[in-house]
Amino acid sequence: MEKPRTHERGFRLLMEKYQERLYWHVRRMVHEHEDANDVIQNCFLKVYRNIHNFERKSKLYTWLYRIAANEAITFLKKRQRRSAASLEDEESSPVYSLQADPFFDGDEAEERLMQALAELPEKQRLVFNMRYFEELSYKEISEVLETSVGALKASYHHAVKKIEAFFKAEL
């Protein structure tokens, strides 16, 4: 059995190496810093509890990415249910949240891009973010999301077309 201090030291190293990449991945999904903070903390708590279950069948980073993506989607689904239950008002819409977020300083175009992204289904948004912002190959995305490359390409293409249509409708 490993000693707790060794476990903690190893975990701290792992966090220092991957926390920023995973945080930005989550932040692009949930937008607000406070939400991203909750999600990323829950994600790393899961990693802390289950690191001994990591089977080395995939890369460590792929495994971490998968946990973060699942946590973000779970969070978004919960938020959707809450919004539906409270008959979503203006204040709970993603765009309003972004405008009120002191840690968002994007220009108008970036804000509209976030607005367009918020309208995509979670999985499609995830694929778009991983390809467009994080510049991952389809193979890497496939390993994280356990989806075929063909399905991912179709998903990304659909997402791009929907976002483009959103911008054209705004003009």
Added chain:
Amino acid sequence: MSERDKIKEELEGLSPLLSKMKGESRHPFRVPEGYFDGLPDEVLRRARAEEGLVRDGLPAQGRAKKAGGLAGWLQWWLMPRQAIGLAMALVLLAAGAYLFWAQSGLSAAGEVLAGISEEEAKAYVSENIGEFGLDLMVEAAIVSEEGIPGVEVLPEIDEVEIDRYLDDYLEDISLDELEELL
């Protein structure tokens, strides 16, 4: 061709507008200062707190399992949830055993009776008629749809007739005889 170039080329083909936006965009999100420096400490603090909760939240179970041996095993089984479960299991086992044996007894009796002929049964009833109550005999007669030989069930008598008989009888009886009867 690098992955970045592949992505750029793909995006230009799909949407020149988004491709242009990507080229001009910067990171629109920020984090509080020093956020990433404090994040590992915050997660570890929560992890330790959870571990403490797990240890404090399941003391009896944890200790009993860790204690090992017969004492630990008994301690674990005597915890309320396990004890109730064990008691219910024993009650169900006892009920099951009772039903099983009762069923076996009934079928054994049935096997013995099947070996007795009707003649033998009638002879047994006639010889031991004193041991049979009227209810039992009536019931037997109904079940078999035949009367029991040597036994006549009283015919149905109207209550008015009984009253008339008693009045006639009481008229003929003296007070002394009546007191004796009562």
